[in-house]
Amino acid sequence: MLDVKADAASRQAVGSPDGEAQPLVVEGLSHTFGERHALRNVSFQVNRGERTMLLGLNGAGKTTLFSLITRLYNHRSGSIRIFGWEIKHKPSEALARLGVVFQLPTLDLELSVAQNLYYHAALHGLPRSEAGARLRREIERVGLTDRLREHARTLSGGQRRRVEIARALIHRPKLLLLDEPTVGLDVASRQFLLDHVRMLAREEGLAVLWATHLIDEVDADARVIVLHQGRILAEGPVPEVIRRANATSMREAFDNLIGERSE
Amino acid sequence: MKPVHYYRCLRGIVWREALRFINQRGRFLAALVRPLVWLLIFATGFRFVLGVSIIPPYQTYIPYQVYIAPGLLGMILMFQGMQSSLSMVWDRETGSMRTLLVSPLPRWYLLTSKLIAAVIVSVLQAYVFLAIGYFWGIHPPHRGYFTVLPALILSGMMLSSLGLFLSSVIRQLENFAGVMNFVIFPMFFASSALYPLWTVRQANERLYYVCKANPFTDAVELIRFALYGKFNLEAFAVVGGALLIFMTLAILGYDPGRGLIARRGGNE
Numbered sequence: 001m002l003d004v005k006a007d008a009a010s011r012q013a014v015g016s017p018d019g020e021a022q023p024l025v026v027e028g029l030s031h032t033f034g035e036r037h038a039l040r041n042v043s044f045q046v047n048r049g050e051r052t053m054l055l056g057l058n059g060a061g062k063t064t065l066f067s068l069i070t071r072l073y074n075h076r077s078g079s080i081r082i083f084g085w086e087i088k089h090k091p092s093e094a095l096a097r098l099g100v101v102f103q104l105p106t107l108d109l110e111l112s113v114a115q116n117l118y119y120h121a122a123l124h125g126l127p128r129s130e131a132g133a134r135l136r137r138e139i140e141r142v143g144l145t146d147r148l149r150e151h152a153r154t155l156s157g158g159q160r161r162r163v164e165i166a167r168a169l170i171h172r173p174k175l176l177l178l179d180e181p182t183v184g185l186d187v188a189s190r191q192f193l194l195d196h197v198r199m200l201a202r203e204e205g206l207a208v209l210w211a212t213h214l215i216d217e218v219d220a221d222a223r224v225i226v227l228h229q230g231r232i233l234a235e236g237p238v239p240e241v242i243r244r245a246n247a248t249s250m251r252e253a254f255d256n257l258i259g260e261r262s263e
Numbered sequence: 264m265k266p267v268h269y270y271r272c273l274r275g276i277v278w279r280e281a282l283r284f285i286n287q288r289g290r291f292l293a294a295l296v297r298p299l300v301w302l303l304i305f306a307t308g309f310r311f312v313l314g315v316s317i318i319p320p321y322q323t324y325i326p327y328q329v330y331i332a333p334g335l336l337g338m339i340l341m342f343q344g345m346q347s348s349l350s351m352v353w354d355r356e357t358g359s360m361r362t363l364l365v366s367p368l369p370r371w372y373l374l375t376s377k378l379i380a381a382v383i384v385s386v387l388q389a390y391v392f393l394a395i396g397y398f399w400g401i402h403p404p405h406r407g408y409f410t411v412l413p414a415l416i417l418s419g420m421m422l423s424s425l426g427l428f429l430s431s432v433i434r435q436l437e438n439f440a441g442v443m444n445f446v447i448f449p450m451f452f453a454s455s456a457l458y459p460l461w462t463v464r465q466a467n468e469r470l471y472y473v474c475k476a477n478p479f480t481d482a483v484e485l486i487r488f489a490l491y492g493k494f495n496l497e498a499f500a501v502v503g504g505a506l507l508i509f510m511t512l513a514i515l516g517y518d519p520g521r522g523l524i525a526r527r528g529g530n531e
Contacts, residue, residue, distance in 0.1 A: 070365050074520040088520075092264055096367035106359045110286045111279070122275020123366035123373075125268025 021084030023048055023097075023175040023207035024069070029078035031064055038064040039230045042078070046175065046207045051198065053218045053238075054211040055254065056227035062211040063103065065227070066179045069209075070100055082175060096124070099173035101164050103180045103211075109153040113144065116152055117167050124171040131170065138166035142196065158189025165196065176200065178210045182217065194219075215251045224250070226257050233257040264368060272368050273376045280347075280380035291388075294342060298335040298392055302399060306331050318459055320491040332401045333487035334456025336389050336411075337479060340419040343385030345447055347377070348426030348433075364517075371514045378427060378510075382419040389415050407490045414489035418482035421502050424509035431516025454480040455487075478505040 024046040031039040039061045046052045056062050068075045071087050080087045082094040107116050114135065121131030139145055142162035147155060155163065161181060168176060178197070182190040194217065200206045218224050224241050226233040234241045234257055238250060245253035284291060306328035317324060351360065363373055393401070393408065429442055453474050464471040474480055481501035488495040
């Protein structure tokens with residue numbers, strides 16, 4: 001009962017679910033595995049039409065944070081709300097509004113590209129006819145229409161990633177999560193992904209949370225969250241974070257922030 | 264989420280499992296060759312060693328290959344169940360488990376759908392085996408081919424849910440070899456699949472009780488009776504009960520708040 005009340009109260013605080021609610025609000029999130037603190041009191045939000053880059057070294061807690069937001073397992077303290085829906089109490093409403101590209105490749109290599117996309121649409125309960133129209137549109141936008149009938153195994157790493165982005169958008173989420181999506185990709189594929197996601201945020205108002213350990217991927221018109229050893233060291237528009245860290249570039253700002261922490 | 268969403272999701276999961284199975288022809292052949300080797304070679308060699316007297320549901324003396332046919336059907340269901348659990352561990356390592364679990368449908372439903380898909384594939388295999396077995400002297404009554412269906416489905420669900428539960432506990436694919444040694448082989452040999460339990464009792468009383476307690480024995484007996492149009496209540500109750508227990512454990516294993524995934528975390 002308490003949970004329900006708390007949930008209702010927390011929803012009121014950010015408006016009714018959907019409506020005016022923020023795409024993603026994380027508040028006071030902590031998580032431990034045994035003795036190890038993976039996340040400590042993490043709070044941030046992701047806004048409509050904005051790209052938020054979650055920057056951190058390996059082991060900073062990015063994957064734990066993504067696992068909690070996608071509800072691979074539950075958080076124990078704090079809250080995660082997707083368009084006002086607390087993921088722990090209303091997982092169905094929250095997950096329906098969420099698109100995810102995981103760090104590991106997750107295409108089924110035994111199936112064709114189209115079959116992979118249909119499978120995803122079915123998992124979201126979409127009828128086959130509607131799924132067909134949507135997946136053709138998404139696959140066209142990533143320039144792979146002619147590969148639709150081919151086995152996923154025949155695609156290159158970069159092409160597989162593009163299919164995964166198309167797949168993540170089939171159920172028309174308003175919030176897109178990407179967990180180090182460019183790892184292992186060549187320069188051209190990486191640039192394509194960055195441009196495509198920038199376009200999605202700008203033209204379709206998609207809210208994006210993009211985890212990375214590559215400082216080059218954090219461009220000036222994005223927001224950035226610097227995560228280190230499970231804590232947020234800085235958050236805000238990139239130019240502001242650079243200024244506050246008394247730096248001239250994001251790389252320098254990052255080094256300064258991490259350095260202060262280690263001293 | 265409305266019922267139609269649930270239906271579409273189930274259909275999608277079954278369709279994927281079927282496609283995967285068709286695309287992997289080697290897997291289909293391997294799954295079929297295994298019980299056929301037992302039937303065509305082992306049973307032929309042993310027909311003169313083991314005499315099978317008249318025991319229910321049989322009404323006459325029966326050749327050995329007729330006796331072990333239900334056990335081999337059970338073997339198909341067990342291997343298929345474990346294979347799908349192997350694919351779950353594999354899915355988890357490769358990440359495609361993650362895509363399943365971010366579906367907005369409830370997790371217990373996703374796991375049950377996965378289970379149903381695996382059972383459909385294994386029941387089809389069981390019928391292919393019965394068709395080949397027909398030419399090897401396995402002639403159950405015609406209606407037996409229909410009455411065995413519910414027994415195959417229930418036993419298949421039980422064995423697949425055991426596999427599903429194991430997949431939630433096994434951290435890595437390498438541990439699957441252990442499952443073969445410590446689960447599949449003991450379950451198969453300590454059962455009534457290859458020899459009637461009264462022969463076991465004569466040889467070793469303690470082993471007899473182990474075989475009696477093994478739910479795989481009940482799965483085999485349920486299939487054996489159903490193949491001859493008869494219903495074995497005891498076997499049905501044990502298989503049904505074991506299904507409930509394994510399925511509950513599997514759902515708890517994948518529960519985001521309680522399961523092993525939650526305690527151990529993802530791969531950081």
